[in-house]
Amino acid sequence: MGFNDLLQSIGGLGCFQVLHTSMLLLPMCFMACHNFLQNFTAAIPAHRCRLPWLDNQTMTYDRGLLLASVPLDGNQKPESCQRYTEAQSAVWSLNSTLYNNTEPCKDGWVYDKSVFSSTIVTEWDLVCDLHRMRQMAQSVYMAGLLVGALLLGGLSDRFVPESARWLILRGRSREALKYLQRVARINGKREVGVKLSEEVLISHMQSEMKHVKSSQSPVELFRTPGMRRVTICLLLVWFSASLGFYGVGMDLQKFKSNIFLLQFFFGAIDIPAHLISAMSMSYIGRRVTLSASLILSGLTLLANMFIPQDMIILRIALAALGKGCLAASFSCAYLYSGELFPTVVRQTGMGVVTMNGRVGSMVAPLVLMLWEVSTILPPVIYGLSGILSGSAALFLTETRNRQLPDTVGQVETRSKSKGFPRNTPKEEVALTKREPTSPQNHLIDTL
Template sequence: MAFNDLLQQLGGIGRFQQIQVTLLLLPMLLMASHNTLQNFTAAIPTHHCRPPAEANLSKEGEAWLPRDRQGQPESCLQFTSPQQGPPFPNGTETDGVGATEPCTNGWIYDNSTFPSTIVTEWDLVCSHRVLRQLAQSLYMVGVLLGAIVFGHLADRCGVDAHSHAGPCRHPDWLCLQSGPVPAGWRGLCCAPLAPTAVGGLCAVFRRLHLLLVLRASLQKELTMGKVQASAMELLRCPTLRRLFLCLSMLWFATSFAYYGLVMDLQGFGVSIYLIQVIFGAVDLPAKLVSFLVINSLGRRPAQMASLLLAGICILVNGMMPRDQSIVRTSLAVLGKGCLASSFNCIFLYTGEVYPTMIRQTGLGMGSMTARLGSIVSPLVSMTSELYPTLPLFIYGTIPVAASAVVVLLPETMGQPLPDTVQDIKNRRRGKPKRQQQEQQKQMIPLQASAQEKNGP
């Protein structure tokens, strides 16, 4: 790729790139907290039916509440009439005494842990508890729409902002900023620019030569490219379509299983605050291990192993007894770490598989597919109404199936980035070395220019 080669010739990553990455990391660190906010804003506190208004005494109110096997009030049932004596464990009796019905007067919530949530505000419990998952899906729909709308606006505003920032790079910028300085001292602000005038002319010629070489290289890439940077080209071109379908399944499976785990923290039977901290802390070692595997074994083994291991952890978790909270939490943390590694790998893998002409479009489509997975994931948790562990089996099966798709993708470690669809075809035929040699020949004038610039 011409720009990448030019950047390497000019010194590679510099202070500007480091500052840009640092500034971009700050909002990204907070993004995951927003996506998992519903663990707290939609938490389900302990609750039971509110007795009728006339049952104002606590002892009389308890007469309306059947008890479960642990002796706690049932969450969604009340007696049809107050019971005298000890309550029945199951809330029913053969002669009709102790018959139960759904809550008719609302619920009473335990506000000791969560003072207020959307569940307590809108009574999203019992027959309405599925609406809680719908709220998370609607949030993810907003994330998807925001990415589409504001991504387009960011491109437009970014170009405008860049054009406004242009004068700041002008050599006379320092003189323009000397306005607040007293008149007798303003000349000192511009005086240092005078000795650089002659040297500046030489630098202009060197940079002009570099730009001409870059322009010729880019023009060659544009003429060689046979695709347009549009999403539809991902489906029209057979080579790109195969990559798009495989990568889309990886994006979907990773996001689908990831949000299936992190959005059900109350189901592990431990402190929701503690497990949130553990889930957040596991990302750092997981991505470190992922980095080492990616750069030692390759992208394809890292992607396959992360998805496969994550799916296995979720499936085993679904088969564990509910009272084994420590084991279930450990499996969930390991699975979440593997999914974080999968995200880390899929971003890099997607950028290296797609050709330059459609690379950003491919990354955008992959991210959109991930958003679809995060939208569907909360809806799948509604299947727990049919069978309590059914969602975990679904969350585990999808990444295991997706890991098999990785074998259809090429290994990109140590390979030059493809510029065109033809480069992808050549890579499949084993021609990357010859292509890399041709690129190096094209960069000989660039290397000479860089040496001239850095010479004595």
């Protein structure tokens, strides 16, 4: 009897897994709120140069004198970064002749606070020559997530049960026994848990333990051809998905519409995206789902370049569709990555690829700074990265209805055979009845 049969005997996908997943939902919701908070905390309100001879604490001023002090832009609104020289303003009247003698804002700015009373832009005057610092602030926030994961990731492992299979392979069978007995108790299988012992656990892992070294490091992710292919493709997938997802999701002000309604719309699109992704993974497969979602996201983002700026609704719809496709790719990547990496390096592999995803989220705001060089550069970069990573996903091995690999050797064997060996019809029936591998068996394997 294999280790998967042992997991099924203590309850399979039972109360423990449901409770464990439910407890993770609350912090995940808060994390999502923080990730897109900068659409509001870093929003750019309408602004113009502050005029000491005009603006006062009551903000009452003569409209004609304002027009005589600040030039108008193409939309017949006061310029955001220029004003007429102070020498001229001192002698201007409504009937005087205006000269095209302008200068940068030397005395700060006046901001429209009708929507946002305060943002980091108004707090630090991140406008005009300093407007790039707004994108830098977003990038620094994402860098903080990466640093926090590196520094606090180990600390969080003290409060989350490790995979029992991983613990046994690392020679920590006593800890694995304690976790499995706890799971059996919560799942209503106390009698089965009492009968377990370290010898029983090890006996179920004999075949896997024959191929396991005493230690597994990130080097194992690149040591063999099969592992290199999996790791490099997933690194590209995670980087590109994060790059496009946060690049589109944190630049909503460019649509010049209600930012609150846009945030709701762009957030709500993720719900059907995840549902469609789950159904597609179950019936079509992981590889096709991941590749199609990434390529489709790239095509929609590229197509948005050719939509006229005044067709706001169509541009918003295409951008939301692209973000939804990227959300679907994330949903697939989390599950698919865990199924592709063997048990002995699964945590290491997931840590490496998700960290690369954080790097992509750091780069996303910086790509937006290229908007000044050319308005087509950001969508081209986001779009082509999605198409490239989607194409790379086609080189991965399909894992639907196939057993998860436990060792690096199994990955190499299945890679050389052009895919995971598919179960025989008899085995697939048994698999459906007692040990579905994914997503159910993937959740079981996290015990």
